[in-house]
Amino acid sequence: MSARIFLGFVSVVVLGLGVGLIAGTSTVSAQVPATEAQAQAIERQLLCPLCTNERLDVCPLEICKDMKRIIRERLAAGSTPDDILLYFKTRYGEKVLAELPATGFNLWLYGWIGLSVLAVGSVGGWFLVRLQRRAAPAAAPSRIAHEDDDWLDEQIAETPPR
Numbered sequence: 001m002s003a004r005i006f007l008g009f010v011s012v013v014v015l016g017l018g019v020g021l022i023a024g025t026s027t028v029s030a031q032v033p034a035t036e037a038q039a040q041a042i043e044r045q046l047l048c049p050l051c052t053n054e055r056l057d058v059c060p061l062e063i064c065k066d067m068k069r070i071i072r073e074r075l076a077a078g079s080t081p082d083d084i085l086l087y088f089k090t091r092y093g094e095k096v097l098a099e100l101p102a103t104g105f106n107l108w109l110y111g112w113i114g115l116s117v118l119a120v121g122s123v124g125g126w127f128l129v130r131l132q133r134r135a136a137p138a139a140a141p142s143r144i145a146h147e148d149d150d151w152l153d154e155q156i157a158e159t160p161p162r
Contacts, residue, residue: 039071042081045099049092 043057048064056064067088074084088096100106 035072035075038075038081039068042071042075042084043068045081045085045097046088047096047098049096055098 040057044055046056046067048054048056048059048061050061050063051059056067070087071084074087075081079087085097094100100109
């Protein structure tokens with residue numbers, strides 16, 4: 001009976017190791033695409049420090065290739081995307097971020113843009129309402145034009161042919 005227990009124990013251990021190896025390889029293969037996806041997401045959040053408004057993921061310059069390599073190295077070392085963004089922000093300044101943070105002066109900028117859009121929409125709507133109101137009385141002259149056509153037809157009919 002002790003041999004059965006020993007064989008049962010060994011089979012459970014071997015089965016557990018097999019399941020662990022299978023789960024471990026699937027975890028490693030699942031992390032590689034996730035890391036690449038994270039790297040690409042970070043690249044889309046950064047701008048090239050030399051180009052004007054060109055994202056890091058589409059810029060062909062050497063500095064951008066180095067930045068992409070640094071992103072992947074830091075992700076492999078266990079850094080979070082926020083840590084990587086902070087690293088590049090401290091190294092190159094806020095101009096390297098693709099999206100402006102909604103704080104400080106940028107908040108005023110967002111407000112100014114929003115108010116401008118609202119003002120243009122309001123003036124455009126008012127203008128369209130005014131045009132519609134002016135177009136409504138224009139329907140009355142069509143009746144007058146019809147009466148003028150009748151009068152002209154009568155005049156033509158009364159005039160003798162030459």
